[in-house]
Structure formats: structure tokens, C-alpha cells
Amino acid sequence: MxxxxxxxxxxxxxxxxxxxxxxxxxxxxxxxxxxxxxxxxxxxxxxxxxxxxxxxxxxxxxxxxxxxxxxxxxxxxxxxxxxxxxxxxxxxxxxxxxxxxxxxxxxxxxxxxxxxxxxALDDEAARAWLELRATLEGLIAAGRNGDAVETFMLNVGVPPQLVAGMKGSPAWPGLERIAPTLAYDGAVQGDGRxxxxxxxxxxxxxxxxxxxxxxxxxxxxxxxxxxxxxxxxxxxxxxxxxxxxxxxxxxxxxxxxxxxx
Incomplete structure (x- = not known):
């Protein structure tokens, strides 16, 4: 590159x-x-x-x-x-x-x-987004990158059985490695509105x-x-x-x- x-x-x-x-x-x-x-x-x-x-x-x-x-x-x-x-x-x-x-x-x-x-187009969606953002930031700060990825995946609608399969795949370590950038996207989205x-x-x-x-x-x-x-x-x-x-x-x-x- x-x-x-x-x-x-x-x-x-x-x-x-x-x-x-x-x-x-x-x-x-x-x-x-x-x-x-x-x-x-x-x-x-x-x-x-x-x-x-x-x-x-x-x-x-x-x-x-x-x-x-x-x-x-x-x-x-x-x-x-x-x-x-x-x-x-x-x-x-x-x-x-x-x-x-x-x-x-x-x-x-x-x-x-x-x-x-x-x-987020209504108050309920905005509250849910801010809760998710805070959860992800907390997991990342605690070094729980895998949990952050799993939480993100489940919250965006990836089926639990698919997430479970991904955790055992060769791609999972790469997802854990870039997990801190989930907080970056959180900042980009701001309050979600x-x-x-x-x-x-x-x-x-x-x-x-x-x-x-x-x-x-x-x-x-x-x-x-x-x-x-x-x-x-x-x-x-x-x-x-x-x-x-x-x-x-x-x-x-x-x-x-x-x-x-």
C-alpha cells in the first residue's frame, strides 16, 4: 500500500x-x-x-x-x-x-x-445509542476488545449464532485488534442524531x-x-x-x- x-x-x-x-x-x-x-x-x-x-x-x-x-x-x-x-x-x-x-x-x-x-431519529433510539456507545468505550478502556466486538456485532443485528462462529474464525483476532476504533466511530456519530x-x-x-x-x-x-x-x-x-x-x-x-x- x-x-x-x-x-x-x-x-x-x-x-x-x-x-x-x-x-x-x-x-x-x-x-x-x-x-x-x-x-x-x-x-x-x-x-x-x-x-x-x-x-x-x-x-x-x-x-x-x-x-x-x-x-x-x-x-x-x-x-x-x-x-x-x-x-x-x-x-x-x-x-x-x-x-x-x-x-x-x-x-x-x-x-x-x-x-x-x-x-437515531427519536428519543428512544438516541438513548439506546448513547448507552451502547458508553458500553463500548468502557469495554475498550478495560482492554476487553473481544467483548466490545461481540457487543457491537449483536447490537447491529448480527445473529448470535453467527457471532459465535466468528469468534472461532481466523478473522476474529483482526476484529479484536481494531476494536478501539469502535470508539472512534462513536465519536463520529456523536449523540446519534x-x-x-x-x-x-x-x-x-x-x-x-x-x-x-x-x-x-x-x-x-x-x-x-x-x-x-x-x-x-x-x-x-x-x-x-x-x-x-x-x-x-x-x-x-x-x-x-x-x-x-
């Missing part, structure tokens, strides 16, 4: 594929750049795709203390490494919330595509994507985004849940990112 250096000196590792306008892929919680490997390959026929490891994951470094602003700096660093000019951003789940922060901060973002950021203070600063074209079979709260979050961002385009991936098939995502992103300004 190539390397960029963020403003605080942290090394950010990334893969660069293809040729064309720069497009940065921003992953969600509990994963590294590999979650978007197939998506990046499909998009590389049309764009220079930058698929990076967020700090604390994969081959990227990490420099405490954490702040959302440092992750914005990381995106700025990989945009600069990709050529320094304006870039498109695609964010998935909490990565979509992070791209909203980055675009609102004034990074040179041409177009922004958002896949199902997990917002839609970040209305950011929306007036989102002036570039936006595409809001959702899966036809995604959980109702994810679909409601997409609708909340559409209401908050007048003029945003909307796409529904047929037959898809929160974990989307890259071959179905690629055409939607190519169509949006290739539109004339």
Missing part, C-alpha cells in the same frame, strides 16, 4: 487503482479498506480510486488522543496524495457520517455519495443511497438525509441490505459521479 502523512504525522495507508477523477472510499465501523476491495476494483474502470485504511486500522498508524478532526485531516491527506485537486467521496455507514464532516469542513469535495449513515449543524455547509451535489431490504431504521435515516439536503439525489439498491453487493453499487456510483457539473 502507498502512504500519506496526516497533519498530526500519522501514516495513512491506501491503495490507488485506475485512472480518472479521484474518488475516495470511506469505510464504516469494525473494518478496514478490504471491505471495499471489490467496490474499488469495479470503480477503477472510471476513476482513480483511493481505498484507504482509516487510522487505527490495517496498515495505517494511530496517534492519540483521537478527534474527529484528525480523521478529516486523514481524508485531506489522501485527497492530496491522489493529486491534490478536488475529489469525489463515498462513505458507507458511519463512514458516510464522517464524509459529511469532511465535506462540511471545506475539503475539496466535488460530489458526495452517502450509504446508510446510522442516525442527524448532524443538522453540518447540513447548511454541504453545498456540493449529494447522492443518498439505501438498500431495499435494509433495516427500517437505516431507511428512515436515508429519508431524513433527503429531507435535510434539498436537491440531493436518491437511489435504492434492489434486493440489498446494509451489506451491499459491490456489483450493484458500482453502476449507481458511476452514474452519479460521472454526471456533468
Amino acid at each position: 502507498e502512504q500519506a502523512r496526516s497533519a498530526d504525522g500519522t501514516v495513512i495507508a491506501f491503495d490507488r487503482l485506475g485512472d480518472g477523477p479521484p474518488l475516495v472510499l470511506v469505510s464504516g465501523a469494525s473494518c478496514d479498506h478490504q471491505v471495499h476491495t471489490a467496490l474499488a476494483a469495479g470503480l477503477a474502470e472510471h476513476f482513480t480510486v483511493v481505498n484507504y485504511d482509516r487510522r487505527g486500522r490495517g496498515e495505517s498508524g494511530d496517534t492519540p488522543p483521537y478527534a474527529v478532526e484528525r480523521e478529516i485531516d486523514d481524508i485531506a491527506a489522501v485527497i492530496d496524495a491522489a493529486g491534490g485537486g478536488p475529489a469525489h467521496l463515498f462513505g458507507a455507514s458511519s463512514g458516510a457520517t464522517l464524509t459529511l464532516h469532511a465535506a462540511a469542513a471545506g475539503l475539496p469535495v466535488t460530489r458526495l455519495a452517502l450509504w446508510e449513515p446510522p442516525f 442527524p448532524p443538522h449543524h453540518l447540513f447548511p455547509k454541504i453545498t456540493m451535489p449529494v447522492l443518498v443511497l439505501e438498500g431495499e431490504e435494509s433495516p427500517e431504521d437505516m431507511r428512515r435515516s436515508a429519508q431524513a438525509l433527503l429531507a435535510a439536503l434539498p436537491g440531493a439525489r436518491h437511489a435504492v439498491l434492489k434486493g440489498q441490505g446494509h451489506q451491499f453487493a459491490p456489483e450493484l453499487m458500482v453502476p449507481a456510483l458511476v452514474e452519479f459521479f460521472s454526471r456533468p457539473v
Whole structure:
């Protein structure tokens, strides 16, 4: 992987594929750049795709203390490494919330595509989110990384029997290793509510994507985004849940990112 250096000196590792306008892929919680490997390959026929490891994951470094602003700096660093000019951003789940922060901060973002950021849209959901965030932070602080991963997985709807199987798989140690970054995604999501203070600063074209079979709260979050961002385009991936098939995502992103300004 190539390397960029963020403003605080942290090394950010990334893969660069293809040729064309720069497009940065921003992953969600509990994963590294590999979650978007197939998506990046499909998009590389049309764009220079930058698929990076967020700090604390994969081959990227990490420099405490954490702040959302440092992750914005990381995106700025990989945009600069990709050529320094304006870039498109695609964010998935909490990565979509992070791209909203980055675009609102004034990074040179041409177009922004958002896949199902997990917002809390009522008081009960907000309370549940804050309780989960506090629980995860406590487990991580106590060094109970495996318990943090298990708690996160169960709370996002992974069936208990599947989580039990994952704990015995070769992938589990890697999930434990990046468990501290669950607290980072918690900070990105903040109080869980839609970040209305950011929306007036989102002036570039936006595409809001959702899966036809995604959980109702994810679909409601997409609708909340559409209401908050007048003029945003909307796409529904047929037959898809929160974990989307890259071959179905690629055409939607190519169509949006290739539109004339």
C-alpha cells in the first residue's frame, strides 16, 4: 500500500487503482479498506480510486488522543496524495457520517455519495445509542476488545449464532485488534442524531443511497438525509441490505459521479 502523512504525522495507508477523477472510499465501523476491495476494483474502470485504511486500522498508524478532526485531516491527506485537486467521496455507514464532516469542513469535495449513515431519529433510539456507545468505550478502556466486538456485532443485528462462529474464525483476532476504533466511530456519530449543524455547509451535489431490504431504521435515516439536503439525489439498491453487493453499487456510483457539473 502507498502512504500519506496526516497533519498530526500519522501514516495513512491506501491503495490507488485506475485512472480518472479521484474518488475516495470511506469505510464504516469494525473494518478496514478490504471491505471495499471489490467496490474499488469495479470503480477503477472510471476513476482513480483511493481505498484507504482509516487510522487505527490495517496498515495505517494511530496517534492519540483521537478527534474527529484528525480523521478529516486523514481524508485531506489522501485527497492530496491522489493529486491534490478536488475529489469525489463515498462513505458507507458511519463512514458516510464522517464524509459529511469532511465535506462540511471545506475539503475539496466535488460530489458526495452517502450509504446508510446510522442516525437515531427519536428519543428512544438516541438513548439506546448513547448507552451502547458508553458500553463500548468502557469495554475498550478495560482492554476487553473481544467483548466490545461481540457487543457491537449483536447490537447491529448480527445473529448470535453467527457471532459465535466468528469468534472461532481466523478473522476474529483482526476484529479484536481494531476494536478501539469502535470508539472512534462513536465519536463520529456523536449523540446519534442527524448532524443538522453540518447540513447548511454541504453545498456540493449529494447522492443518498439505501438498500431495499435494509433495516427500517437505516431507511428512515436515508429519508431524513433527503429531507435535510434539498436537491440531493436518491437511489435504492434492489434486493440489498446494509451489506451491499459491490456489483450493484458500482453502476449507481458511476452514474452519479460521472454526471456533468
